[in-house]
Each structure stands twice: as structure tokens, then as C-alpha cells.
Amino acid sequence: MSTSPFVITPLLPGAGAATGPALVRRTPLVDDRGAFARIFCAEALAEIGWPGPVAQINHSRTAGRGTVRGLHFQRPPHAEAKLVICIRGAVHDVAVDIRAGSPTRYAHVAAELSAETATAMYVPEGFAHGFQALSDDIELIYVHSAPYTAAAESGLRHDDPGLAIAWPLPVAGISARDASFPLITDAEPGS
Numbered sequence: 534m535s536t537s538p539f540v541i542t543p544l545l546p547g548a549g550a551a552t553g554p555a556l557v558r559r560t561p562l563v564d565d566r567g568a569f570a571r572i573f574c575a576e577a578l579a580e581i582g583w584p585g586p587v588a589q590i591n592h593s594r595t596a597g598r599g600t601v602r603g604l605h606f607q608r609p610p611h612a613e614a615k616l617v618i619c620i621r622g623a624v625h626d627v628a629v630d631i632r633a634g635s636p637t638r639y640a641h642v643a644a645e646l647s648a649e650t651a652t653a654m655y656v657p658e659g660f661a662h663g664f665q666a667l668s669d670d671i672e673l674i675y676v677h678s679a680p681y682t683a684a685a686e687s688g689l690r691h692d693d694p695g696l697a698i699a700w701p702l703p704v705a706g707i708s709a710r711d712a713s714f715p716l717i718t719d720a721e722p723g724s
């Protein structure tokens with residue numbers, strides 16, 4: 534493996550490499566048998582703020598192009614960092630700054646993640662995450678720094694005018710729960 538298993542590109546100008554979301558592109562080792570890539574590396578990601586031990590790893594499949602999942606986050610003290618790894622298909626991946634007092638609160642960053650480009654997004658604590666499937670048959674792996682805590686789960690509306698997220702495709706297949714999150718103008722303080 535070269536000196537770093539990833540090429541890391543911070544996505545939120547001014548947030549600093551160690552506090553904002555980042556695009557994490559894997560650098561697979563290719564030979565005549567195929568390829569080998571590291572998909573998570575605590576040491577390499579600590580440089581951009583990965584906070585601690587891996588608490589949970591999830592695998593999600595999304596069948597239909599245009600489907601939106603999210604935007605999700607866990608409220609403190611269960612806030613989590615995530616590495617969202619696309620291992621099949623392509624997604625438009627979005628992270629929204631929800632940090633109280635942040636000069637970029639409710640600003641978002643977006644990037645295309647795909648198996649073909651070997652890309653992932655680092656989503657720090659204090660950011661909500663969502664994505665839209667750009668193809669059928671998406672598979673994502675999520676590495677979480679905190680365990681799932683249903684009581685701490687919350688979210689933002691994908692179509693909130695206060696967020697102004699431009700989804701590339703007509704939105705399809707969103708869950709009733711995700712479609713019913715409050716707008717940021719209606720949300721309870723601290724929610």
C-alpha cells in the first residue's frame with residue numbers, strides 16, 4: 534500500500550481538514566489478478582478528525598434510481614462520525630452542517646460517490662447525511678463511530694427550502710419518516 538491508502542479532499546472551505554466533510558478516494562492496488570483496496574483506516578482518517586474506535590458497520594442496498602435516503606443524524610451525546618463507502622453503483626452524497634454556532638450552519642456539501650471511482654465521504658459529528666441513488670442497485674457500507682441509538686435519531690428534510698439541496702434526479706422512493714422531518718424553520722431549538 535502506498536504511503537496513504539486514500540486521496541482525501543476536504544469539501545467545506547474554511548472548516549479545516551480536521552473538522553469538515555471530505556471526499557475519500559481509495560487508491561486500489563491493481564495487478565493481473567484484480568485489485569486490493571483498504572476501505573477504512575483509522576490512522577489515515579484520524580488526520581481529518583475520525584474520533585475513535587469503530588462502533589458499528591452497516592450495509593445498505595437501494596434498488597431504485599432516484600431514491601433518496603436521509604438526511605439523518607444522531608443528537609448528542611450520541612453524535613457520530615460516518616464513513617459512507619459506495620461499493621456498487623453511484624450516489625449523489627450530501628452532508629449538511631448542523632453545528633450550533635457554526636458560521637456555515639445549514640450549508641451543505643455534495644459529491645458523487647461510486648464503486649467505479651472508489652470513493653467515500655467522511656461525514657463528521659455535527660453533520661447530517663443523505664444521498665440520492667444515481668443508478669439502480671446501490672450498495673453502501675457505513676462505518677460509524679457511535680452505536681445506533683434510536684431515541685437520538687433525527688433528521689432534516691431533503692426538500693427543505695432552507696437547505697436548497699439540488700438533487701440531480703427527480704426524487705423517488707423516499708420513506709414516510711424521511712419525508713416527515715420538520716423544516717429547519719420549524720425545528721425545536723437544539724433538535
Ligand SMILES: Cc1cn([C@H]2C[C@H](O)[C@@H](COP(=O)(O)OP(=O)(O)O[C@H]3O[C@H](C)C(=O)[C@H](O)[C@H]3O)O2)c(=O)[nH]c1=O
Nearest residue numbers: 589591593602603604605615662663664675680681708
Ligand atoms: C442505522 C440503523 C438503523 N436500524 C433500523 C432503523 C430502521 O428500522 C431500519 C432502517 O433504518 P433507516 O431507515 O434509518 O435506514 P436508512 O434510511 O438507510 O439510513 C441510512 O441512510 C442514511 C442516509 C444515513 O445517513 C444513516 O446513517 C443510515 O442508517 O433499520 C437499525 O436497526 N440499526 C441501525 O444501526
